[in-house]
Amino acid sequence: MEKKSTYDYIVVGTGPAGAVIAKTLTDDMRTSVLVLESGGNHDRDKPIKDSTFALELEESFFPNYFWQGEGVPQEELDERAFEWTTGRLSGGGSSINGEQYVRPTSAVLRKWERLLGPLWSPDKAIRRFKALENYNGETTDINAHGYRGRINIRQAPETPTPMAHKLTTAIERATGYPTILDYNDPNTPMGPFTRWQLYQQPDGRRESSSTAFLSRDIMTATGRGVNNRKLTVKFRTTVLRILFSGKRAIGVEYLKDGKCCYAYSRKKVIISAGINSPQLLMLSGIGPAKMLKKAGIPVIFDNPNVGQRLKNHTLNFAVFATNSQDRPLPPLDPNALYTGGAFLPDPSGIDPDERAVQLVGIGSDEELTIAILYLRPKSNGTIRIQSKDPLNIVLADEGFLSNPDDMEAVKRIYRTYIKDIAIELEQIDSSYRLVSPTFDIIDDDDRLEEFIKENFDHNHHQQGFLRMAPLSEGGVVNRKGKVHGVQDLIVADASLVPYTVDGNTSSAAYLIGYTIAKQLSKRKKKQRSHPESGEE
Structure with a gap:
C-alpha cells in the first residue's frame, strides 16, 4: 500500500x-x-x-446540487413516484x-x-x-x-408577524395546548409557537x-x-x-x-x-x-436487515385564504422562512404526552399553507440494489401508507386539528378561510382519503x-x-x-x-x- x-x-x-x-x-x-x-x-x-x-x-436547482434519482411507484398513492435524493455537495x-x-x-x-x-x-x-x-x-x-x-x-423571526400570531392563537384555542417559546426545551416539547x-x-x-x-x-x-x-x-x-x-x-x-x-x-x-x-x-x-x-x-x-425498516414521515397540506394586510414574514427578515407552527400529540388521545404531529406555517401574500407531518408512521419501506453496478440506482420503496393506520392518522389530523384550527382562525379574522381541503371534503371519508392521496408530498426524513x-x-x-x-x-x-x-x-x-x-x-x-x- x-x-x-x-x-x-x-x-x-x-x-x-x-x-x-x-x-x-x-x-x-x-x-x-x-x-x-x-x-x-x-x-x-x-x-x-x-x-x-x-x-x-x-x-429550482435539482440538477445542480442533488443526487439524481426517483423511488419506485407507491402502490397506496395511485402509483405516484417521488424523488429519491439528497444533497450531493x-x-x-x-x-x-x-x-x-x-x-x-x-x-x-x-x-x-x-x-x-x-x-x-x-x-x-x-x-x-x-x-x-x-x-x-x-x-x-x-x-x-x-x-x-x-x-x-x-430563533426567528425576532418579531413575529400578525399572521404568525393569528395562526398560533388559533392552534392554541383549537387544541388546548398553550403557546410555547422553545420547543427544544425538554420541558416544553408540545404546543404552538411563533418562532422556529x-x-x-x-x-x-x-x-x-x-x-x-x-x-x-x-x-x-x-x-x-x-x-x-x-x-x-x-x-x-x-x-x-x-x-x-x-x-x-x-x-x-x-x-x-x-x-x-x-x-x-x-x-x-x-x-x-x-x-x-x-x-x-x-x-x-x-x-x-x-x-x-x-x-x-x-x-x-x-x-x-440491511435496507429494511425504512421510515419517512408523511407530508400533506392545508391552504387558507388570508387577510391581504397581513404579511407572512417581517420585511427585514425574509430568512425567517416560516410563519409559526406547532408540535402536537395524536388527536386520538393515544399517548397524549408524545409528539405525533408537526405543523409548519408557510405564508405568502395571499395564502397561508400549513404543512402537516405525521411523525409516528407505522409503514415501512425497503432499499434494494438491482445489480453489482455501483452506478445503477437502488430500488427505494418508501412504502407510504402501506400500513392503513397511517391513513387513518392523517385523516384524524384533518378532521380534528385542521378543521378546528380553521374555525378558530375565521373567528379571529374572517378573512382567513380554509380553501383546501374544504369542510365538505373533510366531512366525507372517501373524499378526504382521495384528497390525502392526491395532496401527499415527499420530504427528506428517511x-x-x-x-x-x-x-x-x-x-x-x-x-x-x-x-x-x-x-x-x-x-x-x-x-x-x-x-x-x-x-x-x-x-x-x-x-x-x-x-x-x-x-x-x-x-x-x-x-x-x-x-x-x-x-x-
Whole structure:
C-alpha cells in the first residue's frame, strides 16, 4: 500500500454525521482522516448560503446540487413516484434542507436508551446537543441550550408577524395546548409557537455541517487541514465499495476524475452517506445473502436487515385564504422562512404526552399553507440494489401508507386539528378561510382519503434502514455504530435511527455522528494510555 493513500480513518460523506466525525477525530492534530465527498463545495453559492432559497432548492436547482434519482411507484398513492435524493455537495442534506432545527424529544430518546443502553439516554443527548450548538434566541430554560458550539442556531423571526400570531392563537384555542417559546426545551416539547429554530448564522445565512465543521479554520478551500490538522477532504469523489481483508474493512474503492482509485485505513472505515449508505454496504457484500448472490456479489456477512425498516414521515397540506394586510414574514427578515407552527400529540388521545404531529406555517401574500407531518408512521419501506453496478440506482420503496393506520392518522389530523384550527382562525379574522381541503371534503371519508392521496408530498426524513440495534432485533450496527459481522467498519448517519424521531432528522444525524466520534476519541486516548476524560 502506498503511504500517501493510507490514513488512520476514512469517512465517506460530509453531511451532519460525517463532517462532525472528521473534525472531531482530527482535533488532536495527530490522527489522519480522509473524507470523500461525491459533490463539490458550494458553500459560497448564492442558492446555498442564502436562506431565502431553502424552500425552492429542490424545485429550482435539482440538477445542480442533488443526487439524481426517483423511488419506485407507491402502490397506496395511485402509483405516484417521488424523488429519491439528497444533497450531493459539501454538507450533504444539511446544505439543501429546510433549515429546521428540531431535537428528538426525551420520549423518543428513552426508547433509544431502553434498546441501546445509557450511551443514548436523554440526559447524555441533551449534553451533546449543548456541546454542538451556539444558540441565538430566547428560551424558558437557559440550561436547555449550548452557547459555545460550532452549529449556529437562530430563533426567528425576532418579531413575529400578525399572521404568525393569528395562526398560533388559533392552534392554541383549537387544541388546548398553550403557546410555547422553545420547543427544544425538554420541558416544553408540545404546543404552538411563533418562532422556529433554524440552522442559520446570526445574519440569517445557512449553517450546514460544511460551514460549521469544515470551515476555513479547519481546512483550506482545496480540502487540506490547516494548522497541522491531518485532514484531507476530496470533493467530486464517488465511493464505489468498501474493501475487505477477510471480514476486516481496510479501505475503499472510489471514482475520481473518471479513474478508479483506492484508499486504505489503518483503523476504521466510517460510512456517513445517508440514503446511499445501504447501497455501499450491499455492494461490498453486507446484506441479504440471496440478493447479493443474485447480483454476483461475494457475501462478506449475511444480514437480511440491511435496507429494511425504512421510515419517512408523511407530508400533506392545508391552504387558507388570508387577510391581504397581513404579511407572512417581517420585511427585514425574509430568512425567517416560516410563519409559526406547532408540535402536537395524536388527536386520538393515544399517548397524549408524545409528539405525533408537526405543523409548519408557510405564508405568502395571499395564502397561508400549513404543512402537516405525521411523525409516528407505522409503514415501512425497503432499499434494494438491482445489480453489482455501483452506478445503477437502488430500488427505494418508501412504502407510504402501506400500513392503513397511517391513513387513518392523517385523516384524524384533518378532521380534528385542521378543521378546528380553521374555525378558530375565521373567528379571529374572517378573512382567513380554509380553501383546501374544504369542510365538505373533510366531512366525507372517501373524499378526504382521495384528497390525502392526491395532496401527499415527499420530504427528506428517511431514517432507520440500517437500524442501530442487536442483530436479533433488526439491527445492522451496534450501539456504537459498528457494523455487525465485520470488523473496523462503522456507519454513522440518520439511517441508524432505531425508533422514528419526532421531528426533522438532521439533529439526530448530528447527535449520532458526535456520539460515535466521542467514542472513537475515547478509544484513541485509552490506546495512548492517557487518562479517560470527557463524556461517554
